[in-house]
Amino acid sequence: VNSNFFSSTLFKFTLIPTIPLILLFIFSYNLDTRTTGTDHFYFEIISVILSFIAAYYCIWRGYALKNKLSLFIGLGFHAAGIIDLLHSVFSIMNLGASPFEAYFIPQTWVAGRILLGIVMMIAVTKFGNQSNYYKTDETSLRNTILYASLGLASLATVITVISLTHPFPFVTIDFIIKRPYELISATIFLIALVYFYKNKLHYINDSFYQAIVLTLLINVFSNIIISTSSLVFDTLFIVAHALKIVSYFVFVIAVSSSSVHHYKMKNQLAEDLEQANEKLYANQRKYRDLYDLAPAMYRTIDTKGMILDCNHAYADTLGYSKAEIIGSSIYDYVPPDHLNKIKDSFEEWSTTGRVQNREVWLVKKNGESFPTLLSAGNIYDSDKKLIGSNTVIRDISEIHTTKKRLEEAYEELKQTDIQKNEFASMITHELRTPLTPIMGFSQALKSTQLMGQLSEKQLLAVNKIYSNAKKLDRLIADILDAQKLDLNQMKFIMSEFLIDKLFVEVIQNYGLLIKERKILVNSYCANNISLNSDRNRIGQVLENLIKNALEFLPVENGVIQLSAERVDESVVISVNDNGSGIPKEKQKDLFKKFYQVDTSDTRKHSGTGLGLAICKGIVESLDGQIWVESEVDKGSTFYIRLPSEAKN
Amino acid sequence: LKIFGIDDTEDINLIMKLIAESHGGHDYTYTKNPHDGLKQIRESQFDLVFLDLGMPELSGKTIVDLLWKENILKKQKIVLLTAAVVPTSEIVEMIEKGVYDFINKPMDIDHIIKLIDKVEKSLTIKD
Numbered sequence: 001v002n003s004n005f006f007s008s009t010l011f012k013f014t015l016i017p018t019i020p021l022i023l024l025f026i027f028s029y030n031l032d033t034r035t036t037g038t039d040h041f042y043f044e045i046i047s048v049i050l051s052f053i054a055a056y057y058c059i060w061r062g063y064a065l066k067n068k069l070s071l072f073i074g075l076g077f078h079a080a081g082i083i084d085l086l087h088s089v090f091s092i093m094n095l096g097a098s099p100f101e102a103y104f105i106p107q108t109w110v111a112g113r114i115l116l117g118i119v120m121m122i123a124v125t126k127f128g129n130q131s132n133y134y135k136t137d138e139t140s141l142r143n144t145i146l147y148a149s150l151g152l153a154s155l156a157t158v159i160t161v162i163s164l165t166h167p168f169p170f171v172t173i174d175f176i177i178k179r180p181y182e183l184i185s186a187t188i189f190l191i192a193l194v195y196f197y198k199n200k201l202h203y204i205n206d207s208f209y210q211a212i213v214l215t216l217l218i219n220v221f222s223n224i225i226i227s228t229s230s231l232v233f234d235t236l237f238i239v240a241h242a243l244k245i246v247s248y249f250v251f252v253i254a255v256s257s258s259s260v261h262h263y264k265m266k267n268q269l270a271e272d273l274e275q276a277n278e279k280l281y282a283n284q285r286k287y288r289d290l291y292d293l294a295p296a297m298y299r300t301i302d303t304k305g306m307i308l309d310c311n312h313a314y315a316d317t318l319g320y321s322k323a324e325i326i327g328s329s330i331y332d333y334v335p336p337d338h339l340n341k342i343k344d345s346f347e348e349w350s351t352t353g354r355v356q357n358r359e360v361w362l363v364k365k366n367g368e369s370f371p372t373l374l375s376a377g378n379i380y381d382s383d384k385k386l387i388g389s390n391t392v393i394r395d396i397s398e399i400h401t402t403k404k405r406l407e408e409a410y411e412e413l414k415q416t417d418i419q420k421n422e423f424a425s426m427i428t429h430e431l432r433t434p435l436t437p438i439m440g441f442s443q444a445l446k447s448t449q450l451m452g453q454l455s456e457k458q459l460l461a462v463n464k465i466y467s468n469a470k471k472l473d474r475l476i477a478d479i480l481d482a483q484k485l486d487l488n489q490m491k492f493i494m495s496e497f498l499i500d501k502l503f504v505e506v507i508q509n510y511g512l513l514i515k516e517r518k519i520l521v522n523s524y525c526a527n528n529i530s531l532n533s534d535r536n537r538i539g540q541v542l543e544n545l546i547k548n549a550l551e552f553l554p555v556e557n558g559v560i561q562l563s564a565e566r567v568d569e570s571v572v573i574s575v576n577d578n579g580s581g582i583p584k585e586k587q588k589d590l591f592k593k594f595y596q597v598d599t600s601d602t603r604k605h606s607g608t609g610l611g612l613a614i615c616k617g618i619v620e621s622l623d624g625q626i627w628v629e630s631e632v633d634k635g636s637t638f639y640i641r642l643p644s645e646a647k648n
Numbered sequence: 649l650k651i652f653g654i655d656d657t658e659d660i661n662l663i664m665k666l667i668a669e670s671h672g673g674h675d676y677t678y679t680k681n682p683h684d685g686l687k688q689i690r691e692s693q694f695d696l697v698f699l700d701l702g703m704p705e706l707s708g709k710t711i712v713d714l715l716w717k718e719n720i721l722k723k724q725k726i727v728l729l730t731a732a733v734v735p736t737s738e739i740v741e742m743i744e745k746g747v748y749d750f751i752n753k754p755m756d757i758d759h760i761i762k763l764i765d766k767v768e769k770s771l772t773i774k775d
Contacts, residue, residue, distance in 0.1 A: 425733060429702060432731035433657055436754040440663035443757040450670040450757075473754055480733055491736055 043241040044088030050248035051081035057255040061208070065262060066137075068144050069127035070208065070255075075148050076119025077251075079156040083112040086160065107163035110181045113223055115159050117188030119152065120216060124192050128199035179227045186223035189216050207261065211254025218247035297372070297393040300379075303350050303386060305330045317395060319365035333362050335369040345374075353378050353386050362393070370397045424483050428476050435469055435476075442466040478610045481540075482593060485617030492534040492622065499564045499573065500525040502535065506542045507562070510550070519553060524563040531571055532645050537618045541626075544611040545575040545638050552579030552636070570624075570643050578635040587628055591616040615640075649768055650693070653678035654685035654708070655700040655729070660753075664698055664760070671761050672768070682706035689715065694724045696748075696767050701730035712742055721746045725767055729753055 058074025061067065087108035177183055193216040196202065201209050226240035291298050297314035299307050307328055315322045318333055334342045338361040349355040355376040363369040377390040442465045444450045445458075454462065484490040503523040507514070514521055531538070542562070549560050561576040582590065589595050594609040619626045619640050630636035651674050653664050661678040668676035679685045682703045689697060689711070701708035708728055715721040725748035739750050749763060 429732040432753050433660070436731065437657070437659035437663050439754040440660070440667075440757060444663065444666055444670075447757070450666065469754070484733075 038092070039238075040241070041088050041092040043238075043245065044084055044091065047241070047245045047248055048081050048085045048088060050245060050252055051077045051084060054248055054251045054255060055081055057252060057259065061255060061259050061262070063141065063145075066141055068141070069123050071141070071144060072123045072127050072148050073119065073212070075145070075152050076116060076123065077248075079152045080112045080116040080119065083108060083115060083156055083160055087112060104164060106179065107181075108160065109226075110179075110185060111156075111159045111163040113182065113185035113219070114188060115152075115156055116219070117185050117192060118155065120192035120212070120219075121188055121195065124195045124199055124201060124212070128195065128201050177227050178229060182223050182227035186220050186227060189219040189223065192216050193220065206258050207254045208258035211251045211258070214250045214254070215247045218243050218250065222247065291390075294392075297395070298390060299325075299330070299393070300388060300390050301330055302388045305346055308388065314393070317364070318362065335361050335363040338369075349376050349389070350386070359396070360393070370395060371400045372396055421483065421487065424479065428480055431476050432473070435473055439466065439469045439473065442469060478614060481614050482610050482617070485614065485621065488621075490537075490618070490621060492537060494532060495535055496530055496532045497535045498527070499529045499531060499571065500527050502539055502542070503562050503564075506539055506546065509543060510546060513550065517550075517553070517558065518556075519550070519558040519560060522559070522561045524561070526565075529564050529566055529571060530644075531642055533622050533642055534618075537622070538642070541615045541618050541640065542573070542575065544615050548611060548638075549575060549577035549579060549636070552581075553577055554579065566644070567641070569645070570641050572639055572641045574637050574639045576635065576637040581632040581634050581636055582628065582630040583632055584630075587630060590628060591626065649674040649695040649764065649771070651676045651696045651698070651764070652685070652688065652692075652694040652724075653698045654680075654682055654703070654711075655698070656680050656682070656703045657700070660700070660729075663757075667757055667760050668764060671764065674764065674768075682708075682711060686711050686714065689724070690718070690720065695771060696764070697724055697726045699726055699728055701728050701734065702732050709738075709742070712745065712747060716745045725749075727751060727763065729755065 055074045055077035058070050058077060060074075062069070062071025062074055087105065090104045090108055193213070196213060196216065202213065222240045222243035225236050225243065229236035229240065291309075292311045294311055295313060297317055298311040299314050300309040301307050307325055307330060310322060310325050312322075315325055318325070330346070331339060331342065342360060345355060345358055345360065353376070355374065358374045360372050360374045361369050362372055373394045373396050375392050377392060378386055379388040379390060381387045442462050445454060445462045446466065448454075481490070500523070503525060507521055507523065510521075513519075546560060546562075550558075553560070557578075559578045562573070563576070564571055564573045566572075591612050593613040595613070616626050619642065622642055624640055624642035626638065626640045628636055628638050649668075649672075651668050653661050653676065655661050655664075655678065658680060661680065665676045665678060668674040677688075679688065683706055685699070686706065699708045699711060708730075712721065712726065712728070715723075715726075726746075727749045728742065728747055729751050731753040734750075743750065748767075751759065751763075
C-alpha cells in the first residue's frame with residue numbers, strides 16, 4: 001500500500017497543498033498584522049456560505065449517487081455551517097464585552113470544528129466502506145438521511161450547549177499551544193485522515209475523495225495554527241480562518257468537479273445505452289421479421305396451450321385475424337375428429353418437452369382441414385423450466401395429396417403387376433397346351449416303333465417340326481425364368497459339383513450342332529475345381545452363353561473356349577469365342593432384358609433378348625457377377641465369377 | 649396295363665393313347681370331363697392314371713385331394729401332368745399325399761414310355 005501511495009496521484013494532491021500550507025504557517029507566525037471583529041465576521045460569513053454550498057452539493061451528490069458518505073458529509077457541513085453562523089453572529093454582536101460572553105466566541109468556533117471533525121471521522125469509518133456504495137436502495141438512503149439529520153442536529157445542539165454553558169474553563173496558557181481545545185479538534189481531523197487511509201478510500205478515483213483528504217489536511221493545519229494563536233485577532237488567527245475558507249472552497253470545487261465528472265459519465269452511459277438499445281432493437285426487428293414474415297406458420301404458446309403470438313403465415317393460412325387468434329386456445333384450430341390426438345401430443349410435449357415433425361391436422365375458419373408438420377421450439381425461464389413454445393407448423397397438404405396419389409398409383413401398379421404375372425402364367429400355359437400334342441405326335445412320328453417307318457423326306461419334315469416346337473418350348477421356359485427372376489421367386493438347389501464334369505455335359509448337349517458346323521470347342525479346367533451352387537442353373541447359364549457364341553461364330557474355323565480358374569474365394573468361368581464381337585457402347589446394355597445388339601429389320605441373328613438377362617439374374621441371385629470383354633471382329637469373352645462356397 | 653387319362657384337351661389324350669397302345673399294347677381309356685373322370689376312378693380299378701392338373705370346373709389337384717380324403721388315392725398310380733408353373737411346395741405336398749409322379753408339359757415321349765415300363769415292372773414283381 002505504501003509504495004503504491006507514494007506513486008499515486010493522491011500523494012501529489014496531498015503534497016501540493018501541504019507545502020504552501022506549511023510555508024504559510026511559518027510565514028504567518030512572524031507577521032504582525034491586526035484585524036478587527038468586522039473582518040472576522042466577513043471571514044465567517046464567507047465560510048458559512050461556502051459550507052452551505054458544500055453541504056447542498058454533497059447532499060445532492062450523495063442522493064444522486066446513493067453515496068451515504070457524501071450524504072453524511074453534506075449533512076455534517078450543514079450542521080457545522082449553522083454553528084459557524086452562530087459563531088459569526090456572536091462575534092459581530094460584540095458579545096465579548098463581558099468575559100462570560102467573550103467565552104462564547106472562541107467556544108462556538110471550537111464547537112463547529114469539533115462537530116465537523118466528528119462528522120468526518122464517522123463518515124470515513126462508518127460510510128467509508130465502498131462496497132455499500134452501489135447496493136444502497138432508496139429506503140435505506142432515506143433512513144440514513146433521517147437518522148443522520150436527527151443525530152447531527154442532536155450532536156450539534158449538545159456541542160453548542162456544552163460550549164455555551166461553560167462547563168470547562170476557558171484555558172489560555174503561555175505556551176506554544178495557547179488554545180488546547182483547538183488542538184483536540186485538530187487531533188480528531190487527524191484521526192479521520194488516518195481512517196481515510198486505513199479504509200483505503202484514496203484508491204477511489206474520484207475528486208470528491210481527494211477533496212476529503214485536502215479538507216482534512218487543511219483543517220488539521222488550520223486548527224494547529226489557531227491553537228497557537230492568542231485570544232486577539234492576530235495573524236495566526238486570520239491564517240486559520242483563511243485556511244478554513246480555503247478548505248471549504250477546495251471542497252466545493254472538488255465536489256463540483258466530481259459532479260461534473262459523474263454527469264459526463266452518466267451522459268456517456270446514457271449514450272452507450274441508447275446505442276446498445278438501438279442495436280438490440282435492430283436485432284429484435286430482425287428476429288421479429290424472421291418470425292412474422294416466415295413462410296412457415298409460427299405460433300407462440302404457453303404451457304396451457306394458449307396462443308400468445310402468431311405470425312402472418314399462421315393467421316393468413318387459417319383465415320383469422322391476428323387479434324382473433326391471440327389469446328385463443330390451440331384446440332380452436334383442430335378439427336373435432338383429431339382433438340384427442342392433439343391433446344395426447346400436447347400432454348406429451350408439456351411433460352417431455354419434445355415434439356418434432358409431428359403430423360397434426362388443423363382446421364381453417366372456413367371449415368377446411370389440412371395436414372401439417374408441427375415442431376415445438378421450447379421456451380424456458382431462467383430456472384430452465386418449460387414455459388412455452390415457439391411452434392413452427394408447415395402446411396403439408398401438397399405432400400399429403402401427392403403421397404395419396406402415389407399410393408393410389410402404387411396400388412394400381414401392383415394390380416397391373418399381378419395382372420401381368422397372371423397373364424404371363426396364363427399365356428405360357430395356353431402356349432404349352434397346343435405344343436404338347438405337336439411335340440408328342442412329331443416325336444411319335446419319328447419313332448419307328450410307334451408309327452412305322454417314314455421316308456427320308458418325311459423324317460426331315462418331322463424333325464424340323466419337332467426342333468422348332470422344342471425352340472418354342474425353350475422360349476416359353478425363358479419367359480417363365482425371366483418372370484421368376486423378376487419376382488425373386490426362382491428357387492435354387494445348392495450342391496457341390498465339379499466344373500470340368502459340367503463342361504463336358506454342356507458341350508455334349510450341343511454335340512450335333514458342333515459336329516455339323518465343324519466348330520472347335522476347347523475346355524480348360526483343373527479337375528479339382530468345384531463349386532457349391534445350383535448345378536442345373538449354372539448349366540443353364542453356360543448353355544445360354546454357348547448358344548449365344550454359336551450365333552455369332554464365323555462360318556468357318558469357329559472356336560469356342562470354356563475355362564475355369566480359382567481366384568481367391570471364388571471361381572471365374574469364362575466362355576470365349578472368335579465371333580463378330582460386340583461394340584463397346586453396346587456392351588453395357590447387353591444384359592438388359594429384350595436387348596438386341598442389332599435391332600434392324602435385316603438383322604442376322606434372332607432371339608428374344610432374354611438369354612443374357614436370365615444369365616445375369618441367375619448369377620447375381622447366386623451372389624456372383626457376370627461381365628463381358630469384347631472387341632469387334634476379334635471375339636467376345638463372357639465371364640462369370642461365383643463364390644466357391646455358397647453363403648447360406 | 650389298364651391306363652386311364654383325364655385331360656380337357658382331346659389331342660393330348662390322343663397322343664397319350666397312341667403311346668400307350670403302340671408301346672406294349674396297353675389298354676388306354678380317357679375322358680375330357682373331370683367329373684366323369686373322378687367317377688370312373690372311384691368305380692373302376694386302373695393301374696395307372698394320367699391326370700391333367702389344370703382343368704376347368706374340377707382341377708387335378710382337387711381330384712387328388714378328394715381321393716386322398718376318401719382314402720382311395722393309392723388304389724392306383726396317379727401321374728400328374730401340367731403345362732402351368734407349379735410351386736415346388738405344392739409338388740412336394742402332393743407327392744407326400746401319394747401321387748406317383750409329376751410331369752411337365754410338353755412331355756418327352758421317351759419319358760412316358762419309361763414311366764409305363766416302370767409301372768408295369770413294379771406290378772409284375774408284386775404279382
